[in-house]
Amino acid sequence: xxxxxxxxAINRRRRERMVALARxxxxxxxxxxRITVWGAAFKPxxxxxxxxxxxxxAQKLHELGATVTVTDPKAxxxxxxxxxxxxxxxxxxxxxxxxxLLLHLTEWPEFSxxxxxxxxxxxxxxxxxxGRGTLDVEAWRAAGWTVRVLGRxx
Numbered sequence: 791x792x793x794x795x796x797x798x799a800i801n802r803r804r805r806e807r808m809v810a811l812a813r814x815x816x817x818x819x820x821x822x823x824r825i826t827v828w829g830a831a832f833k834p835x836x837x838x839x840x841x842x843x844x845x846x847x848a849q850k851l852h853e854l855g856a857t858v859t860v861t862d863p864k865a866x867x868x869x870x871x872x873x874x875x876x877x878x879x880x881x882x883x884x885x886x887x888x889x890x891l892l893l894h895l896t897e898w899p900e901f902s903x904x905x906x907x908x909x910x911x912x913x914x915x916x917x918x919x920x921g922r923g924t925l926d927v928e929a930w931r932a933a934g935w936t937v938r939v940l941g942r943x944x
Contacts, residue, residue: 804921804940808847808893811919811938813854815891821855824914826889828882829896829922830862830869837864844895845869847921848876861885863900889913897922906933 816823829844831837839845845860852858852875859877860869861884870878879885882904886892892913894901902924910916916935918925923939930937 805843805846805850808843808895808919808921808940809850809854811940812847812851812856812891812893815917815919815936815938819855820851823856823890824888825851825856825858825891825893826886826913827851827858827860828862828885828892828894828901829898830860830878831865831896831898834896834898835864837868839865839868839872842896843921844893845873845876847893847895849873852876859885859889862896863898883909883912887912890915890917892918894918894920894922894925897924902926906930906935910934 812825813820827844827848830839830842832840832842848858848860859879861879861882862869866878866880882901886909906929910933918930918935919938921940927937
């Protein structure tokens with residue numbers, strides 16, 4: 791039981807850290823800021839959103855005043871039902887249109903294959919926080935993005 795409590799505590803801290811990093815990247819105030827979240831599913835290759843870290847982060851950012859748009863290859867319908875307050879867009883590039891910040895929170899291969907140069911032309915500010923550590927940091931930086939990776943000092 792102690793092990794499971796520790797795992798839960800670690801997971802809660804990671805979610806809190808992602809919210810803190812988002813606030814930091816946006817100057818502290820999230821009111822009116824547009825944030826895109828790549829991922830709704832608990833893990834890739836499923837539509838399971840039970841205890842989804844991505845949706846927990848998205849919900850908290852919404853509560854702090856951000857306009858949050860979520861995209862996911864399989865779990866979007868479930869996300870719409872449970873979180874109608876969040877915007878849901880099928881395409882990851884379209885979801886990022888006008889975003890002040892992009893959060894990569896479920897490691898779908900589809901997200902890793904998005905062209906960061908093309909995406910930079912669609913967002914308001916080319917800032918990304920990679921919560922899964924699967925984006926090619928050098929390619930994203932070469933395309934003009936400010937990149938933070940959860941758990942890594944870059």
